[in-house]
Amino acid sequence: MRSHRCGALRAEHVGTRVRLGGWVHRRRDLGGLIFLDLRDRDGIVQVAIGPEWTPPEVLELATNLSTESVVLVSGAVVGRPEEARNPDMATGDVEVHADRLEVIGQAELEALPIPVWRTKGEDPPAEELRLLHRHLDLRRPELQRNLALRHRLLQRTRTALTSLGFYEIETPILTKPTPEGARDYLVPSRVHRGQFYALPQSPQIYKQILMISGFDRYFQLARCFRDEDLRADRQPEFTQIDIEASFVAPDDVYSVLETLFLALWDEAGHSITAPFRRIPFHDAMEHYGTDKPDLRYEVMLTDLSDVLTGRGFRAFDEALSSGGRVRGLRVPGGAALSRRDLEALTAVAKEAGAGGLATLRRKGTNLSGPLAKLEGLSAEIAGLDDGDLLLATAGADEVTSRALDPVRRAVIARLDLPPTTAHAFAWVDEFPLFERDPETGAVMFAHHPFTAPHPADAGQLLRGERAGVRALHYDLVYNGHELGSGSIRITDAELQLRILELLGISKAEAHQRFGFLLRALRAGAPPHGGFAVGFDRVVMLLAGAESLRDVIAFPKTTAARALFEDAPTDLDPAELNELALKVDNA
RNA sequence: GGGGCUGUAGCUCAGCUGGUUAGAGUGCCGGUCUGUCACACCGGAGGCCGCGGGUUCAAGUCCCGUCAGCCCCGCCA
Numbered sequence: 231m232r233s234h235r236c237g238a239l240r241a242e243h244v245g246t247r248v249r250l251g252g253w254v255h256r257r258r259d260l261g262g263l264i265f266l267d268l269r270d271r272d273g274i275v276q277v278a279i280g281p282e283w284t285p286p287e288v289l290e291l292a293t294n295l296s297t298e299s300v301v302l303v304s305g306a307v308v309g310r311p312e313e314a315r316n317p318d319m320a321t322g323d324v325e326v327h328a329d330r331l332e333v334i335g336q337a338e339l340e341a342l343p344i345p346v347w348r349t350k351g352e353d354p355p356a357e358e359l360r361l362l363h364r365h366l367d368l369r370r371p372e373l374q375r376n377l378a379l380r381h382r383l384l385q386r387t388r389t390a391l392t393s394l395g396f397y398e399i400e401t402p403i404l405t406k407p408t409p410e411g412a413r414d415y416l417v418p419s420r421v422h423r424g425q426f427y428a429l430p431q432s433p434q435i436y437k438q439i440l441m442i443s444g445f446d447r448y449f450q451l452a453r454c455f456r457d458e459d460l461r462a463d464r465q466p467e468f469t470q471i472d473i474e475a476s477f478v479a480p481d482d483v484y485s486v487l488e489t490l491f492l493a494l495w496d497e498a499g500h501s502i503t504a505p506f507r508r509i510p511f512h513d514a515m516e517h518y519g520t521d522k523p524d525l526r527y528e529v530m531l532t533d534l535s536d537v538l539t540g541r542g543f544r545a546f547d548e549a550l551s552s553g554g555r556v557r558g559l560r561v562p563g564g565a566a567l568s569r570r571d572l573e574a575l576t577a578v579a580k581e582a583g584a585g586g587l588a589t590l591r592r593k594g595t596n597l598s599g600p601l602a603k604l605e606g607l608s609a610e611i612a613g614l615d616d617g618d619l620l621l622a623t624a625g626a627d628e629v630t631s632r633a634l635d636p637v638r639r640a641v642i643a644r645l646d647l648p649p650t651t652a653h654a655f656a657w658v659d660e661f662p663l664f665e666r667d668p669e670t671g672a673v674m675f676a677h678h679p680f681t682a683p684h685p686a687d688a689g690q691l692l693r694g695e696r697a698g699v700r701a702l703h704y705d706l707v708y709n710g711h712e713l714g715s716g717s718i719r720i721t722d723a724e725l726q727l728r729i730l731e732l733l734g735i736s737k738a739e740a741h742q743r744f745g746f747l748l749r750a751l752r753a754g755a756p757p758h759g760g761f762a763v764g765f766d767r768v769v770m771l772l773a774g775a776e777s778l779r780d781v782i783a784f785p786k787t788t789a790a791r792a793l794f795e796d797a798p799t800d801l802d803p804a805e806l807n808e809l810a811l812k813v814d815n816a
Numbered sequence: 817g818g819g820g821c822u823g824u825a826g827c828u829c830a831g832c833u834g835g836u837u838a839g840a841g842u843g844c845c846g847g848u849c850u851g852u853c854a855c856a857c858c859g860g861a862g863g864c865c866g867c868g869g870g871u872u873c874a875a876g877u878c879c880c881g882u883c884a885g886c887c888c889c890g891c892c893a
Contacts, residue, residue, distance in 0.1 A: 260856090261849035280850065297843095314851050322853085339844070343826055349842065349854055352828055358885045359827080411893040431893090458892040459817090675893045777886095788886065 231302070237273020241323045243307040248326060250275070250303045251334070253369065254295055256347055264292045268303060268326075271374050275321040276310075277303050283327040291331050298342055298369075300335035303328045346370055357779070361793040364784060376773045376781045382497050383769055384451060387471055390493040394486055396447040396473070401436035403429060403453070409743070411678070412456035415466075423810035429455035429467075432762060434678060435747050437474035438719055441758035442750045447475045451765070460788045463711075463767055465778050467786070470714070474760030480704060483716060483759055484657055487706060490763075491655065491713075498772040502653045506706075510660040515627070519635035521658055524710030526649035527642050531634050534558050534622050537611060538588075541604035545585060549624030556622055557630040558588075561641055564619025565591040571644050572599075578640045579623055584633035590620040639710070656707045660684065663691075663701035664732075672734075677703050679730055680747075681717040682759075696732065702759070713768060716761030723751040 233249045255269035266277040279292045283305070295301070305328040316322030344355040346369045354360065360367040367373060388398065407414045407428035414428035430436075432454045440448045452472040460466065475486065488504035495502045507525065514521050517530040534556045539546045546556045567575075572589050579587035590601035592614040601607065601620065612620055621637060623630050641647075663683050665676040673696055675681075683691050684700035691699050702718035720726045726748060730740045741748060769781040779785040786792055806813065 256853075258852050258855050259849090260852060263850040263852075265852050265855085267853070276853070278851080282850095311851070314853090316853060319853080339826080342843095345827060345843070347854090349828085352842080355827060356823085356885065358823095361885085408893090412891085456892060459890080461892090462887070464892070678893050681893095787884090789884085791884095793885090 235272040236268045236270045236275040237320060239275050239307055239321045239324050239326070241309060244309045244324060246307050248305065248307055250277075250326065252301065252303075253346075254297050254299050254301060254337075257292075257295060257297060259293065264289070265325075266292065266295070266301075266303075266328075268301070269369075269371075271378070273320055273371075276316075276319075276325040277305070277328050278325045279328050279331075284329055288328065288331045291333065292328075295333065296337050296339065298337035298346060298366075299333055300337075302330075302332040302334055304330035342366065358787075358793065361779070361785070361787060364794040368783065373780065376769070376775055377783060379498065379773050380769045380781055383494055383765075383772065386493050386497045387449075387451065387490065387765075390490050391447075391449045391473070391486075394447070394489060396449045396475075397445055398450060399440060399445065399448050400450060401430070401433040401440075401452070405430050405436075410675070412458050415455045415457050418809040418811055420809055431456050432470065433472055434680065435744070437472060437760060438680065438747060438758065439750050441474055441476045442753065442755045444476075444756075446477075448760075449473045452762075457790075460786070460790060462777050463770070465766065465782060465785055466790045468778075469765040471763035471765050472760070473716070473762070474758060476756040476758045478718070478757065478759050480659065480702060480718060480759070483718075483761055484704070487714075487716075487761055487763075491706075494768065494772070495653065500653060500772075502655065504655075506655040506657055508657045508659060511658055511662065511700075512660065514658050515631050519631035519633075519638065521661070521705060522707045522710060522712045523635075523656070524639065524642075525654035525656055525707070526651055526709055527638075527647055528650060529559060529561060529638055529642060529647070531557055531559055531631075531638065534620075537613070538601065538604065538607070538622055541607055543588070543601070543604055546588075546622075546624045554625045555627060555630065556624045557627075557634060558620060558622030559634065559638060559641065560613055561619040561621065561645070562615070563617050563645060564621075564641065565593050565617045567591075567619060567641075567644060574644070575621065575637055575640055578636050579633045582633040582636050583629055584623045585625060586623065587633075587637065588622045590614065590622075592616060592618050654709055657704050658707055659704040660700045661703045661705075663687075663699045663703075664696045673732070675733060677701060677715070677717060679733065679735075680719045680726070682720045683729075694732075704761075706761075706763075708771070711767060711771060712764070714761055714763035716759065718757070718759035721751060721755040721757055723748050726751060 231249070232251045234243070236250050236252045239248065250268055252268040252270040255267040255274055258265040262281060264279040266279065267274050268277050279289060281289065303326060305326045307324050308327050310323060310325050344359050344363050344366055346366055348354065392398070404417060404427040407416065407426060408431065412431050414431065417427040417429065419425045419427060430452070433450060433452050437448050450472045452470050453467060454470055455467050457466060471490070473486065475482065484505065488506060492502060492504055509523070511521055514523050517523070519531055535550055538556045539550045549556060576587040588601050589599040590612055591598045592609050594616060595609070597609060601622065614620055621641070623633055662676050663681065664673050666672065667674055682702045684702055687699045703715065704717065705715045706713045720729065727737060727740055731737070766778050766781060770778055773781055775781050784792065784794060791797070
């Protein structure tokens with residue numbers, strides 16, 4: 231039907247006849263001469279309609295053509311006059327002199343509540359309208375580009391992992407509910423009245439079974455479902471690149487993932503280098519206050535207890551004597567921040583739970599700020615060069631970390647510090663295996679209950695100690711975003727039972743919930759481990775999009791609603807009855 | 817579950833301490849126009865001011881509730 235795509239035409243096509251299909255992006259009717267911008271997924275080309283080359287009936291058609299209608303155009307590709315070229319368009323050196331025009335799909339005005347074409351600088355239509363009229367929103371070149379990139383990244387994932395010896399294997403979408411972790415999306419069974427499937431939160435157990443079955447290396451572009459409240463970077467259904475490999479240690483997993491990420495970033499036009507940096511969890515918390523530090527910037531947290539206590543600042547001295555520390559940031563050039571900026575930083579710290587944020591600015595030899603009156607504190611002792619700023623807060627490490635991470639990011643933003651690199655990847659490892667619920671004090675999984683303990687901490691674990699036990703768990707962090715996480719799994723059924731027991735899950739309960747995994751582990755399990763990449767987030771970052779909704783064709787709203795197709799919906803009583811369900815709207 | 821922001825013409829927005837006929841740009845309709853590319857110019861139509869209640873002589877504007885979208889906290893092993 232077509233000879234070319236609109237966006238493909240170039241100077242080399244001049245002199246050829248083409249047949250194009252596309253949407254009327256814009257129309258400029260100059261009276262005797264009409265220009266159409268014809269759009270398809272590859273781009274836009276100008277179609278010129280004029281009495282010298284266009285028959286009168288086609289001219290007539292073009293005069294009444296509405297934007298967003300679908301047309302088939304035939305004509306000759308001609309070079310534009312020198313002064314009429316458009317350097318901002320990929321096809322701007324040429325145009326198509328149309329002599330045939332068929333209107334295939336007339337776009338009715340009422341069917342176009344939101345514009346596809348948008349004036350430069352104008353805000354996009356409300357998100358609600360964009361989602362409601364998704365078929366129109368998706369016509370916009372940005373979203374076409376984003377989804378094209380998503381496609382290329384998916385294909386690159388397949389080729390990269392395939393050439394590393396991975397098999398793509400699908401796992402069930404209808405699976406077994408898991409009481410731990412996120413809430414499951416549940417699916418009632420018609421055949422087994424009163425029983426339910428769950429949609430997978432991830433294919434975790436299935437991929438372990440595949441390793442035990444001897445497939446050696448598995449990946450899947452897995453759809454996952456979690457019934458939890460949404461965020462800008464969280465959708466109820468999402469895609470992860472799910473990976474598992476046998477006979478591996480963490481280094482082997484890192485190497486696979488580094489190869490994959492080199493390929494993905496290359497696909498988006500970025501050259502990055504491996505191996506990635508490694509940071510133990512403890513160091514990340516100590517130097518950045520978070521387990522997903524943005525390592526593009528050099529500013530780091532430091533322990534200021536020695537420097538700032540014993541000098542008559544009561545809040546600091548008290549924190550130290552009750553087991554806390556004074557921690558903060560030395561910010562080169564930070565003295566340039568205004569008083570208003572410093573107040574804003576203090577607000578950030580307090581918002582994050584700090585008691586306050588004390589400041590010390592050095593300009594020349596002059597020290598100013600609340601810390602300037604500390605006894606015997608000099609610029610040298612404080613470690614400040616001319617123009618530097620010191621920020622400090624005191625308390626338990628959890629409190630100061632939680633506060634100083636956002637303070638650090640706010641300082642970087644306010645000073646507009648230059649990044650030392652555009653792409654800062656790092657592995658964060660040596661996570662604790664357990665964590666405590668801050669309210670109940672109960673011990674919980676820090677990750678999932680199949681994560682292997684660090685072999686160096688096996689002794690502690692055997693003695694029943696839990697506090698300092700590390701896990702063979704790792705996160706991949708990029709520019710302050712967590713791209714994914716993984717671990718080496720437990721392959722010993724006895725150890726698996728013991729870990730579950732430490733978490734208060736009895737043997738009987740363990741068998742009821744995870745029996746199929748335990749049974750498999752007893753049948754000869756290879757050492758194995760893997761990783762899961764948050765694919766939507768990767769696409770979002772590489773596309774430069776601000777929301778996951780801009781890299782997902784049909785996303786949900788923050789209330790987990792699908793506006794375009796209007797889901798979820800009520801069911802007929804007959805349908806409910808068949809599923810043995812009653813809706814109680816009390 | 818909690819907090820914040822937003823809701824005015826098809827779309828994007830303005831609308832002051834409550835005051836007479838609710839505006840702009842764009843799109844749309846009609847007209848002029850042969851080198852535009854945000855075409856230009858002339859004219860026109862277009863409003864449940866999200867919804868419900870209240871205060872007031874008077875509400876787009878103030879108050880209460882509610883719905884929707886977005887952002888954040890909790891949550892997301």
